[in-house]
Amino acid sequence: MKVIARVPAKINLMLSVGPVRSDGFHELATVFHAVSLYDEVSAVHADAVSVSVSGPYAEHTPADESNLAVRAARALARRARLRSGALLRVHKAIPVAAGLAGGSADAAGALLACDRLWGLRMPESRLSALAAGLGSDVPFALSGGTAVGTGRGERLRPVPVGGSLHWVLAFADGGLSTPEVYRRLDDLRSDRKVPAPAVPGELLAALSSADVDALAGLLHNDLQEAALALRPALGDTLRAGRELGALAGIVSGSGPTCVFLARDGVSAGALAVGLASSGTCASAVAVTGPATIGT
Ligand SMILES: C[C@](O)(CO)[C@H](O)COP(=O)(O)OP(=O)(O)OC[C@H]1O[C@@H](n2ccc(N)nc2=O)[C@H](O)[C@@H]1O
Numbered sequence: 452m453k454v455i456a457r458v459p460a461k462i463n464l465m466l467s468v469g470p471v472r473s474d475g476f477h478e479l480a481t482v483f484h485a486v487s488l489y490d491e492v493s494a495v496h497a498d499a500v501s502v503s504v505s506g507p508y509a510e511h512t513p514a515d516e517s518n519l520a521v522r523a524a525r526a527l528a529r530r531a532r533l534r535s536g537a538l539l540r541v542h543k544a545i546p547v548a549a550g551l552a553g554g555s556a557d558a559a560g561a562l563l564a565c566d567r568l569w570g571l572r573m574p575e576s577r578l579s580a581l582a583a584g585l586g587s588d589v590p591f592a593l594s595g596g597t598a599v600g601t602g603r604g605e606r607l608r609p610v611p612v613g614g615s616l617h618w619v620l621a622f623a624d625g626g627l628s629t630p631e632v633y634r635r636l637d638d639l640r641s642d643r644k645v646p647a648p649a650v651p652g653e654l655l656a657a658l659s660s661a662d663v664d665a666l667a668g669l670l671h672n673d674l675q676e677a678a679l680a681l682r683p684a685l686g687d688t689l690r691a692g693r694e695l696g697a698l699a700g701i702v703s704g705s706g707p708t709c710v711f712l713a714r715d716g717v718s719a720g721a722l723a724v725g726l727a728s729s730g731t732c733a734s735a736v737a738v739t740g741p742a743t744i745g746t
Pocket residue numbers: 463466475476477478479481550552555585586587588589602603604629630631633704705
């Protein structure tokens with residue numbers, strides 16, 4: 452039997468970063484939004500867990516035991532006290548270290564695919580706890596849709612969205628390291644008092660009514676300042692997107708991908724073409740549901 456999980460990338464519509472906690476992580480309040488750009492993770496029975504990687508970003512992805520899909524499958528086998536293994540194949544269409552949680556998508560895909568392959572039917576709450584142990588973004592990668600994340604990002608509450616939203620992702624050459632971006636933010640605000648993180652109610656209201664004009668004024672990412680300090684060229688990308696008609700643009704997560712809000716699908720397509728013709732690789736995406744699993 453072969454099980455295939457298709458797992459979306461995420462963007463953060465709002466990322467409010469609070470003080471550093473005693474475990475070294477930052478307290479967050481964020482709005483995660485799964486978008487229509489997917490990695491695929493397939494699993495077949497094998498004696499041990501291993502991975503091979505294909506697709507446009509294969510050469511930037513580790514194919515050894517540091518691969519998050521391998522770590523996820525092993526963690527699941529340990530939790531279930533299984534000796535089973537799996538040959539995992541990851542098709543990477545989500546760029547690596549891009550602020551789109553591609554590694555987290557692969558970890559979630561491996562959990563879902565191996566849970567089905569090994570016939571475990573593990574309850575969602577236990578899968579989610581395992582996911583949190585693998586990375587702060589992995590629980591959201593399991594559930595998808597749109598959700599407020601708190602804690603270090605692993606505590607989730609679904610958020611209703613009243614209609615279709617259209618986004619354009621502008622990809623950058625080369626990734627940014629998430630820990631480095633958080634460290635740079637700490638340096639930049641070492642002389643400031645950091646308030647508790649919060650998601651404004653107006654943002655949730657704008658999502659619920661799919662009011663793109665209101666939403667445009669409410670997109671925000673506290674990590675953007677740090678990502679721009681590490682990669683100043685992102686400032687040019689953000690300006691280019693706005694000049695080409697985006698309602699708003701921010702850096703996604705820890706960057707360097709920039710995400711632009713478009714008024715509708717046609718404007719999103721035009722914006723992606725405009726960015727591409729000025730030399731920035733870009734793609735129009737829309738909100739999407741949870742990961743899908745098939746055999
Ligand atoms: C930037 C975001 O993508 C926004 O959703 C996430 O906060 C990052 O999530 P992630 O990549 O799954 O992060 P993890 O693998 O859990 O942690 C990587 C590193 O990011 C930093 N980190 C992450 C999450 C958090 N709440 N505070 C942090 O300071 C820490 O330095 C940590 O060592």
